[in-house]
Structure formats: C-alpha cells, structure tokens
Amino acid sequence: MKTVVEVEHYSFIYQDAKVPAIKDVSFTVREGEFVCIVGANGAGKTTLCNALVGLIPHYFTGETEGSVRINGADTADASVADLSNYIGLVFQNPFNQLTYASGTVAEELAYGLGNRGVSRDEMRRRVKLVSQLMHIEDLLDRDPLELSGGQVQRVAFGSTFILEPNILVLDECTTQLDPLGASEIFDIVKQLNASGVTVIMVDHDMERVAQYADTVVVMDHGQISLTGTPREVFSASDINRYGIDTPDYVKLSKGLDRRGLGDGELAMTYEQTVAMAKEVIDR
Template sequence: MEDIIQVCNVSFSYNGEGKKVLHDISFEVKKGEILAVIGENDSGKSTLCQILVGLIPHYITGELEGDVIIEDTKISDLSMGELATKIGLVFQNPFNQLTYTTSTVRDELAFGLGNIGVPRDEMLLRVEQMAKLMRVTEILDRNPLQLSGGQVQRVALGSCLIMNPDIVVLDECCSQLDPMGSEEIFSIINDLKERGMTIIIVDHDMERVARIADRVMVLHDSEIMKLEKTTVVFSDKSLREYAGVPDFTIMGECLEEMNLYHGPLLVREEETVSAVLASRIEEER
C-alpha cells in the first residue's frame, strides 16, 4: 500500500513550556489502513492528532518542528478548509467539537458543508444520509446543547464524516458511549475501512485495538517506542509497562503455561475462544 501520510521529524512544545510534548516523531500511514495509537496519559497522543489535522499550528500555537505531508502536500501549505476535505478529527471530548452557533443537529451536521460551498440540495441529502448512518435521525431537530454525551459523540463523528475526508483521526471517539454504542461506532469504522478510508484511532481498549487495527504505534514519553503490526506489538512483553495488552493475549499465555496451547499469539476474541475450546477437548482426552 502507498503512503497517504508522512510525518517527518516532528517535535512540538506548547507556548511557555520547555518540555517537548512530541520529540522527533517520524512515521508513515498507509492508504486504507487502520493505525491505532496507544500509550500512557500525557504521552502525546492527542497532540499528535491535533498536528495531523492542522489544528497545530493553525489554531493552537507553540514551537513546531518538522513536516506532515498528506498526499504529497505539506499541511502547512493548506488552509483549514482545504484540510477539512482531506482529513477530519473527532475530539476526545465531543462537546469541544460543537460549533455552538447552530440551534439544531441538522444545522450542526451541515455546518462544515456550508463553509465549503456545497449546494443546498446536496447538503440536505448528505445530512439525511449521515443522520441515518449515525443513528441520529430522530434528533435532527433537537438543540445540540440538549443532547446526552453519547448523542453528541455521534453528532461529532457525523460532522467529521459528512465532509467525505480521505482520512479520519479518532481521538478516544467512544469516551461518552456505553458498550453497545461503542460497538455500533466500531461497526461503522469497519465499514469505512472497507470503503477504503484511512483511519488513525487513539483508544484505551486493547481488545478493540486488537480487533480493528492493522498496525499499532506505542507512544511513551513523547517518542515512538514501537510501530509494528498489531500481533508484533502485543507480543512484545517489554512494552507492557507503557501500554496495555488484550485480555485474550493473557488468556493465551496462560494456556501456553498449562501446556494446553501451542500456536501463534492470541489477540482476538474468536481465535481465543477456539483455543479455549480446543484446550477443553484436550483436557477431556
């Protein structure tokens, strides 16, 4: 797969702070892949997301070094309007994503389209389609400020996706959702991947990461500790001090210690269930 994003020697520190939040970060994102970013709190995950979509330095100032290149164009050469059609961000706190200028969810979803001059008929059609996808059709006429956290999270994701970006960055996009709502969102994310969208996701749920990510980046103390295929990252026990590991992987290791499983690293639910069933059959023999 070809690279759609190139991050070249990026470092950043906020104004008035000497410590770099990110230090000499370099990596590529492949077109059509899901890249998960994991790590401890304050390891630089959210700052990286803001740099990728241009919020830093367009809106958030500080000392930024290096380049981010999207489809052969430096993001520093693009306006925020131009960036919005290439890459979108869903904030960790969805309330920060509301425009606070609209009185209905319908207008909130349409806001970005209006800014780039989408014709009204097309705008209305895209709003209806996105509302159906996000399961917010029944609240289109509600005031965004009167919604629950989970509803706002869906509206925030819809406001991002309605711009039809090639890349979407999701910073803890399920933080306000219950488990069922989270599963629905991740089902949508899988659909987006099948359509060829490139997705960068920050998540603390290692089971979800293992299930959905093609590759995983581990951030620690402002630097990349590892960036590899998902199974390679979770098999590296030296990283567990800085990043979590799926429960299924721990179960697989326990089966190995009991001499009931001998095979590749287990990271996903379905393969772990198969291994457990096989171990029970082995025990009964």
C-alpha cells in the same frame, strides 16, 4: 499502496511549555491502513492528532520542527479548511467539536458542507444519510447543547463523516458511549476502512486495538517507542511499562501456554480467541 501520511522528525512544544509534547516523531501511513496510537496519558497522542489535521500549527501556537504531509501537502502550508477535504478529526471531548453556531443537530451536521458551498438538496441528502448511519434521526431538530455526552459524541462523528474524508483521525472518541453504541460506531468505522478510508485511532481499549489495527504505534513521553502489527507489539513482555495494558485475548493465550494447553500462537481478535478456547475444550 500510496503513502497518505508522512511524518518526518516532527517535534512540537506548546507555547510557554517547558518540555516538547512530541519529539522527533517519524512514521508513515499507507492508504487504507488502520493505525492505532496507544500510550499513557500525556504521551503526546492528542498533540499528534492535532498536528495531523493541521490544528497544529494553525490553531495551537508553539514551535515545530520537521514536517507533516497529508496526501503530499505540508500541513504548515495548507489551511485547516483545505486539509479537511482529505482528513477529518473526531475530538476526544465531543463538546469541543460543536460549532456553537447551530440551533439544531441537522444544522450542526450540515455546517461543514455549508462552508464548502454544497447545495441545499445535497446537504439534506447527506444529513439524512449520516443521521441514519449514526442513529440520531430523532435528534435532528434538537439543540446540540441539550444533548447527553453520548448523543453529542454521535453528532460529532456524524459531522466528520458527512464531509467524507479519505483519512479519519479518531481521538478516544467513544469514551462516553454505552458499550453496544461504541461497538456500533466501530463497526461503521471498520466498514469505512474496508471501503478504502484510512483510519488513525487513539484508544485505551486494548482488545479493540488488537481487533482492528493493522499497525500499532506506541507512544511514550512524546516519542514513538514501538511500532508493529498488534501481534508484534502485544507479544512484547514489557508492554506495561509504556502505560498500556495487554489485551485479555493475549493474556488468555499466554495463560493457556503456561498450562501447556496453548499452541504458542497469540490470539488477537474475539474470533481467534473463541477458536483457540474451543480447540482446548475439544482436544
């Protein structure tokens, strides 16, 4: 598998800030990998997302060190528009993602395509497809500014998906969605990932992280403290000190072990946890 993201000794300090938001961060992401970035608020997760898509250094000003390469292109040299051909970000606050230049949701979804000179027929086709995927067909004629937070979050996803990036960066992007709505969106993300799209996701929901991630990156005070598979990361007994909770699936596995009912394995997914619990009942 080729490497699509290479972050090397990267540091960034926002203009006028006293301490760097990220310090000497290095990691790589392979094509098709599902990476989750976790950590306490203020650990540098959103800053890292902004650096991956080129908003740092092109939009946010400050001092950088080291490099971020996306598909081999250094983000310091490539423009945000060029980078958007490969990598797309869904913002934490969906209202920050709106262009505020579109009168309708359909125009909002098509905005990025317009900038790329895509034909109107192709635009219509993709807007239809994405609006069906995101269940927002009935919102296409509405003004984006009149929508609820959850609805805007769906539009924000749609306006990123429509550009068909090979790498998706998702920054806590379902916090305003109802539980089934969020799981619908993660099913779509998982399908895209299965079809080869690389996913880099920031999330506080540790059950979801354990369920989906190939690799978990734990950030703490701007640095990477721990990297590994969900099993490697969540089996660490001191994981809470990085400001993250242990997934309930892991808590249950450990609880069963303590009562002599477990098999020493840690369940990481819903399916594994159900199988583990069934085994205890049937024993």
